[in-house]
Every structure is written in C-alpha cells, then in structure tokens.
Amino acid sequence: MHTDSVASTLAHAAQLKEFDVLGSTLAPLPDGSLRQGVERMVVRNIRLPLPMGVVTAPKTTLSEVVVRMKLGASARSFDVLGAAAAEVRIEGAAVLPSGEALGRGAGDAPWTLAPVAAMEGVLHGCIRDAVWVVDAQVTAPISRGHLDFNRVVVEHVGPNSSMGLSRNGLYVDAPDRARTDLFVFTTPDVPGASYEQRAAGGFRVTDRGGLDIPALVAGVLGTGLRTPLGHMAGNDADRMLERTKLAGQLQLGDGAIGHASDELVLDGRAQGKNCLSVSAAVLGQRLVLRWPELSASRARLRLPGGTATAGAVHGALETHVTGLSRHAREGAGLGVAVLIHAMSLCDLAFGSVEPEAATLPS
Numbered sequence: 001m002h003t004d005s006v007a008s009t010l011a012h013a014a015q016l017k018e019f020d021v022l023g024s025t026l027a028p029l030p031d032g033s034l035r036q037g038v039e040r041m042v043v044r045n046i047r048l049p050l051p052m053g054v055v056t057a058p059k060t061t062l063s064e065v066v067v068r069m070k071l072g073a074s075a076r077s078f079d080v081l082g083a084a085a086a087e088v089r090i091e092g093a094a095v096l097p098s099g100e101a102l103g104r105g106a107g108d109a110p111w112t113l114a115p116v117a118a119m120e121g122v123l124h125g126c127i128r129d130a131v132w133v134v135d136a137q138v139t140a141p142i143s144r145g146h147l148d149f150n151r152v153v154v155e156h157v158g159p160n161s162s163m164g165l166s167r168n169g170l171y172v173d174a175p176d177r178a179r180t181d182l183f184v185f186t187t188p189d190v191p192g193a194s195y196e197q198r199a200a201g202g203f204r205v206t207d208r209g210g211l212d213i214p215a216l217v218a219g220v221l222g223t224g225l226r227t228p229l230g231h232m233a234g235n236d237a238d239r240m241l242e243r244t245k246l247a248g249q250l251q252l253g254d255g256a257i258g259h260a261s262d263e264l265v266l267d268g269r270a271q272g273k274n275c276l277s278v279s280a281a282v283l284g285q286r287l288v289l290r291w292p293e294l295s296a297s298r299a300r301l302r303l304p305g306g307t308a309t310a311g312a313v314h315g316a317l318e319t320h321v322t323g324l325s326r327h328a329r330e331g332a333g334l335g336v337a338v339l340i341h342a343m344s345l346c347d348l349a350f351g352s353v354e355p356e357a358a359t360l361p362s
Contacts, residue, residue, distance in 0.1 A: 018044040029068070031355035033081060038065040050303070057093035057340075068353040082351025088310075093340040111218040111259045115266045115274065117145040118253025119213065123278060128243040136172075138163065142213065142250065149196075149208035164196045164208030169230055173205070181233035182240075190229055191219025221259070241284030241325045248278040261302050264313065268295035284325030290318040299345065308350040315343030 023039025041062045048055040064086035069078040125138035137155040140147060140163075154161040159175040170183040192215030197207035220229070232240065252274040256265045266274050273295035280287045296313040322335035 029355050033068055033070040033355055034078075035353070036065075036067040036069065038062070038067075041065055053095060053097035055093065055095050057090050059091045060093075061089040061091075063087045066353045068351070068355070080351065082349070082353040084347075084349045084353045086347065088345045088348050090315075090340055090343045090345075093343070095338040095340070097336050097338075109260050111221060112256045112263065113214040113218060114255030115252040115257050116214045116217055118255070118269075119145045119250055121248060121250035121276075123246065123248035123250075126245040127240065128245075136161070145213045147211040147213060149210055152208070162205075162208060164205065165193060165211065166196050166209070169233065183230055184233045185230040187229055190216070192216035239325075242282055244280070244283040246278060246280040246283050246287070250276040250278065252276065258300070261300055261307055263298075263300045265297045265299070266295065267297045268293075271295075285322065287321040287324065288318055289321075292316050294343070303350065306351055308348065310345040310349075311347035313343065313345050316341045317343065 020042045021038055022041070023037075025037040027035050027037075029035055043060045043062070044058060046055070046057045046060055048057075062085040065083070066085075067083045068081045070081060071077075072079045119142060121142050123138075123140045123142070125136075125140070127136045127138070129135065135156060137153075139153045139155075141151050149162075149164045152163045154163050154172060161175065162173045164171055164173065167185070169181055169185045172180045172182060174180070192212035194210045194212075196205050196209045198204060199206050234240075251269065251272075252266060254267050254269045256263055258264055268274060273293045274291070275293065277290045277292070278287070279290070294313065294315040294317060297311070299310045299313050301308050317338060317340045320335075320337045320339070324334065327334050
C-alpha cells in the first residue's frame, strides 16, 4: 500500500472536532518506523468523504488501537503505514450518498448477493381509492429471492383482481378482464423478469410472470439510476403513490453480499438476525427499510488508498428513500440516507501495522 495514499485517507478521516485518548505508548520498530499504542480512544464528530458520499459520526470509540507510522517530509509530520483496532463502536452515524454515486452505478463487475437469493418474506400494500375497484389490499409473498405474481393477491370489494408482469410493464387485471397498467417499462430487457404466458389463441393468461430479485438488484446497482427501468403509468402516478401504504418483513439469508472488494458476509439467519422491515405510511413521500439486527462474520471496504477489513460486525441501521412522487412526476433525483444507530466492528485493520521482514542477501 502506498504510504502517501494511506496518510491522505487518514487525514480525511481526521476532520475531527474532539477526541480523548487513554493509555498511550510509543515505541520504535526495527525498520525505523514507530508503533503508537492506545488503550482507548473516543473520537467525536468524524466527517469522512468517500466515493459513495459523506459519512458523519458524532461518536466513535476505538479499543486497543495500534498505529504504525514513520517520520514524514517535515520533522513535525508523520506518514501512517497502517492502523488496527480490536473493536470499533460507532453511534449515531449517517451516510449520505451523493447523487453522482447513485446515478453512476457499479459497472460490469459482478455482484455477490447470496443473502438476497435466499430471502423469504411478504410485502403488504394498501392503495386507497384504487382506480380499478375502490381500495385495494395487495399481498406479495417472496420465496428464495423470487416474487411469483401467480401468488400475489389483490383484494378489494367484489372478486379479487390479478397482478402480473408483461413485456409492457406491471399491471392489474380486474375480474372483468379490464387491464390497468401500473408501471411501464422503457427498457427492452428488465433484469430478472419473466413475463406472462398465454394459452393458445392469446386470450387467457396461464402464467402471470415473476421477478428474480437478486438479478433485478444486481442490474439496478450495476447501471445506477441514470438508466431507469421505466416510469409509473398515466398522468396521476404521483397521486397514486401518495395513496399507497406499504409494510412487510424480509428475512435475508447467510453468505456474502458485495461488489469487487467491498463485501459483507452475513450470518445468524438461524437466530433470526438480518431480518428487514419495510414500511411507508405514504409511499410517495418516504420509504423506510429498517435493519435492527445486522449480523456478519466479516467485512471488507475499499477506501481511498487501500482496503479496510473487519471481523464480526453487529449493528442497527435504517435506510430512508424520499421523493418517489416527485421522481415519478418530474424525473427528479431520489433522496437516500442511511442512518446507523449503533454498530460494532471487531479486529478492524487498514494498511500494515507490522514491518516487512528484511530480505537477506543470497
């Protein structure tokens, strides 16, 4: 790892207002570098700019910290070669992704989404004064990361309607076979979509289609929001979103979720960990995804100048998405914020805290 880039990264992280240190030691190492040991450090008001956006944290506590450094070009400066901590506890942090990062996408590198492929759960939607028949209650079960529209139930006054996926988009068929489009695709190939099938003659629908959620998520993350899949149907799309309420529970599986060198390996499904709750009192205004018991066995994150790794990770966080109505009406950007109520990371490491072994002449 390049020393200057490591030092630059930690300099960004050091946009601090206040910090307290307990039990500090300093010792020279055989290669001429220095090892700084800190029993406990409390850092307040961190602000860390990253390619994805800005991370802020009002309080971060580090235990058993080791920093390896060497004298810089100036006698009063040090270049950091690496850092490690037995535990890092973060409280009240926020991640605000930039609009550029949301729109840019992650490119063609493959995503690993094992926990999403094993996802089980159900989503419940309520649309007030639905255009097809008064109010509608929609129940959409998800099994092994797949949404089968043959199992989706649309209840309202009178006989139930059916929801499905055609090449044109997402629709609802009323009992009288009148079709109402809800979302119209503008791309010829929707990742993970399987479309409705009809019997000979083309009149009767025999299969309502489905969505492979890991493939859909990977496709959206890869291209970003600059190339949307489509748009809400009709001129009152934003008003429909203002009348829609959403709730649900989604249980993630175990395994790796990530892209390139960014990775989180989830565990604890047998104990009910990594269960997500989805809620929106008014879908057009705010969608909230809560993750109250995040549990992972290890993590890896790219930072400017290198990669940080961690052992066990536990936390509670939530993601807020705002502006869906405005997005449907004007194509405006969505607001996204990730709030980390609490998170602990064990065995955090960045760079190298051990000097390289000397090469002996042959």
